[in-house]
Amino acid sequence: MGLLVAQLLAGLANAAALFLVASGLSLIFGVTRIVNFAHGSLYMLGAYCGYTALQYLTGPLGFWAAALAAAVAVGLFGLLVECLILRRLYKAPELFQLVATFGVVLVVQDLTLMLWGAEDLLGPRAPGLDRAVMLFGQPVPEYDLALIAVAPLVLLGLWLLMTKTRAGILIRAATQDREMVGALGINQSLLFSGVFFLGAALAGLGGALQLPKGGADLTLDLGILAPAFVVVVIGGMGSIGGAFVAAVLISVVNVFGVLYLPESTLVLMYVVMAVVLLVRPHGLFGRAELQAGPPAAGIPDRPLAPLGPRWRTAALALIGLLAVLPLIGSDFALVLATDIVVLALFAASLHFMLSLGGLISFGHAALFGGGAYAAALAVTYAETPMELALLLAPLAGGWLAFAIGWFCLRLTGVYFAMLTLAFAQLLWSLAFQWTEVTGGDDGLIGIWPAAWASDGTVYYYLTIVLGGGAILMLRHLAHSPFGYALRAARDSEKRARVSGIRVDRVRLAAMVVSGTMAGLAGGLFVFSKGSVFPSALEIARSFDALIMVFLGGVDALGGPLVGAAALTLLQDWLSRLESWRLLLGLAVIAIVLLAPTGIAGFAGRLLRRREAS
Amino acid sequence: MLEVAAVNSFYGKAHILFDVSFSVGKGEAVALLGRNGAGKSTVLKSILQLVRPESGKVLFEGRDITRLPPHRIARLGLGYVPEERRIFADLTVSENLEVGRQPARTGLPLWTPERLFELFPNLAERRNALGGTLSGGEQQMLTIARTLMGNPRLLLLDEPSEGIAPVIVEQMARTIRALKDAGVTVLLSEQNLRFARTVAERALIIDSGHIRFDGSFVDLEADAEISASYLAV
Incomplete structure (x- = not known):
């Protein structure tokens, strides 16, 4: 009994930080419709800022003042991000917003590293709350009890703000229909900035408050992101009360998981999520998304055209170049080229569902890593030959x-x-924690190609034939009736339905096609590296795919190829520099703001303009 | 009060309004008539800059409001009541009114929730009900009341009689006349000629994005050809 209560209290205490982060995420999403991937970074910044503030503020009052100061500092940083970057992107497609916030993640990682160093910082104990009290014969840290009190207080404060103040009423109105709020004379920019400040401050407060429990380190940002997403999804997007209930649920399940199923702690929350979503697809307190006003009149897509003679020549030239590369290029160039082709296929598979189907996946690494692990497991445990793998x-x-x-x-x-991201994280946790089978963090090694393909050049050609063939097949599918149906469902789901297109089936089929190609990319990847690690499934990998699609240009069918080449070369070049994350992040943000059609789209536009004149 | 000069508007690449020009004088009530898809709603949205005209100008009390953000235009005293009503379904009636609240304007009556509840007694009974639970007629009342909370000098009403019961249409007509008597200038779009005639003294007819007629209802009725070609279904 005592142990159960102690575990329950520990779970409730852990829920505090998670709730603070998730409620801010939910709030920002509700009003601005932006999924802020940098929210984990704000949490991390909160921890570091709190650490610094505690150098100057001491005593019990000083501790809480420091936490508040950290919250305000992070809120101001969030405000800066909103004003400089996101404000220009409210009307842009989701992918742009996502890529931009991921750029912020990269920038914050390097800024934090520069300012506070790479060493993990040990969190100080909270003055006045540094002992344990005995409850039911078990010691319970006083600070845990304080945290247990903080979360409901914040919830109460938010509830009062949202229901009793004009600002709260405006925020709730804007969550439902932003344009109408503007037409009634409310300055939306101001409202959005305010919400962003509040959401960021909540994340910062969460980071500062968990300092005494976990300290500050550079993995906090992506570490909290997946649980925060899960909480928002379980609670129902935009619902703060839902975020509270879900944060408690997840944290309590987690501490009991540690007690009884220590092998599966990471997986457990995704299982809870899957169960909740099976019963309530929009989360515990969520509801189907309201159609916010009439759909915006978009610029009609240019129809997909078959390659013109000029592009055909260019494609042939590229194939020719790839064919003779082993003769003219160095070994390193060959390795880079193999990487590019594999990544291009990975990107093309995402592009297929994202651009043609309008299905934005944040967890495409699940399919890539899934393929990679399938091949590696088959080789490791069944000595499957490469061809079969x-x-x-x-x-x-x-x-x-x-x-x-x-x-x-x-x-x-x-x-x-968000759901796709959660599933990718589920697979990642499996690969990471199911050590007996997957090798955990050590991965699976010794997965080399068959003897005939063991030479780098031969494997390079194999990659080109399989990868290039798959890319061409995707391209072909885009121009097939199936591709038309997919695009019809993207542009007008209702109209597609009444035209007899079975939208759900078409989309599922598109995902299967995309997954097949991503899996192939994963397979090619394993044999080119000789090993696979959980990193093949991690969030950063999913982002690579999104960034490649974005860099290449969403509307250009050749985009993924350009994007893969650009990202590989950019990373190769930048990673020699000290703060490559900062530079890559800034570059990505700059491209989102300045050349939103991507590199291929930009080049295509230049070409068309020249042809027109 | 309002001057629309040679406005051309597009949805994407589709050209919707062609050189639309007209004006509305202070204290007038003007009806913009036309069939479905003629461009009525687009005219109103182009005034408020919810649709940005490619060319042309909109002047409000002599001031060029083209390219201003909608909230600045609303604050100048231009109230907009959308056709789709667009009330905030998760907010109560009182909260919906609060969203529309703007400071008082000189020379115009100050609208308070209490005064609006007098004007729309049905709403008074339901002030704590969620917007989403109101009937169609009540929602139409609420969307007008919400806009009135901004104390507008000029009220743009997009098809106020559409989709509500005949009894409520009567009440709507009385309301609009009362607003006019209180000094509010009104521009409403309508398909219902009978309704429009009972509240407005001047008619504009729009068809395929072109203004085809601008004059009094007396002149309009004298010209059987015009109403036959542009209004009759």
């Missing part, structure tokens, strides 16, 4: 896509995106 990889990717799609496709837009 390379067949297994796309099959596994396709099946995974089917399973994930079955769950996620009931939701649309960012809900779909």
